[in-house]
Amino acid sequence: MKMQQTYCVSAAPAAAVVNGTYQVLARKESANDGSVYGLFFGADDPQQLSQFYVFWVDPANQSYAVQKLDQGVWTALTQNPVTGNMWLGSTAIAGGANSNLLKVRRQGDEIRLYVNGVFIDRLFDNSFPQNGVAGIANWFGYDTSTATARFDDFRIDRFTVVYADDYSRPDSGWFVGTQEVCQASYLNGLYRTATQPDYVCVYGAPAPGQANGLFSVEVNRGETFYQTAYGLIFAIEGNFDRFYAFLVIPDSQSYAAARYDNGAWTGLTNNPVYNDAWLFSDQINPSTAVNRLAAERDGPSITLFANDANLGTVFDLSPFPLSGSGFGVINWSSQYETAIADFDRYQVTAWEPGETGVIVASSPEGVLRSLPLPPFLNPPDEGTTVDE
Structure with missing residues (x-):
């Protein structure tokens, strides 16, 4: 069962891009690791990070979710119609300690989600129309001894x-x-x-x-x-x-x-x-x-x-x-x-x-x-x- 424990975010040392694609290759250290990792975007100040969206991926359950944080208040943008929580399953997500390529495409109020090159969802929200900071996130989502995620090949692409x-x-x-x-x-x-x-x-x-x-x-x-x-x-x-x-x-x-x-x-x-x-x-x-x-x-x-x-x-x-x-x-x-x-x-x-x-x-x-x-x-x- 996922637990609301500690999460860490790190902003990319790059110029803000409001509309574009953001992607990263991520994996957790082991199959028993407690990490739920993600990609955040639409953030305001890279030093404060008081507003942003985050695309979470949980390889343990092959599920994903999207939340937004606004001045300390979390809101789920995804919802499972069966369980009522924010987590949705996808077979595109590789389980265990396997790597997953996470990608978000944002344009205006449209947010498209991809895992390993597969389009999995489309959402609409325009709460932060001027924010363009992006980065990586790791959530200590399970009651385990470690939560270590490894990230590679982070990139941002503008519409060109x-x-x-x-x-x-x-x-x-x-x-x-x-x-x-x-x-x-x-x-x-x-x-x-x-x-x-x-x-x-x-x-x-x-x-x-x-x-x-x-x-x-x-x-x-x-x-x-x-x-x-x-x-x-x-x-x-x-x-x-x-x-x-x-x-x-x-x-x-x-x-x-x-x-x-x-x-x-x-x-x-x-x-x-x-x-x-x-x-x-x-x-x-x-x-x-x-x-x-x-x-x-x-x-x-x-x-x-x-x-x-x-x-x-x-x-x-x-x-x-x-x-x-x-x-x-x-x-x-x-x-x-x-x-x-x-x-x-x-x-x-x-x-x-x-x-x-x-x-x-x-x-x-x-x-x-x-x-x-x-x-x-x-x-x-x-x-x-x-x-x-």
Whole structure:
């Protein structure tokens, strides 16, 4: 049984980072040791530490908890619905004296928890919006003779823009020319794409790739008589053999998240009324107006944004997750007319350890591929015309 005994915290000798990731490798000295160790963040003064969050891990019970301390008052942010206490079990936690890699990702009021690379929980709290000190913690949690925890490889990573292209340079490396039913060119500081009727064209960025990140772009469609769609793609594997897509139909203010896997499309969003993947949002600008789209991938979770509004988070729980890191754009025509989509200000923001170095553009060259229309993702009211 855990006992409320002594805990010790030590702040990292680093600049405060309010939004970012914090991680450390931890283990207790022996299987019989009484340590419950943790990672604290969102702290105020490294000398006083009167406010902070702490992510506790108890390897003895393979459980975790999150608390916040505010001027001497402890509050649990996790709760077990069965026991009523703050401890939740996770098989991702290695038991005994085995090492566990603890990671917290904090952005605004959102707190994501990971153990050994596995996403285990997401919480929301913004009690300390200006605090950014982080460090390690050890709690003498059991009635044993020792409580000794060992920590290694502590690091903090900020959210960092690792790729950006405003298409002002026509030699920045994206595909230019015509290939089968797809066309692309640089035009007046934009990246213009054209897709012939009844096809989807995907265009890859001239960059080595980024597995997890926030991918964003500004885009608007050209004049058309029929509905078309455009969007972002990421987690690209091979020659666009597998990837995720965030698609928007501006004229119906509809959006969808989908997974493409060697010719098969699977919707990640779901509209139970129409039994398809398309959802409505009044945050999407209609017609030829510009939309700023963003998709944040963090392992199995994908969060979608339109014009800075959060549209929600979906999860890909497939036993065969995508492992690619390429990213780019997508342009989807109607069945009857060529689709024009102009893209601008493509940007990728990263937070993963080892992935926050700037990606070098123009290597390799941008590539593209044409794909047939995904049948079950057909836009609603495909025959509907658009009034300009």
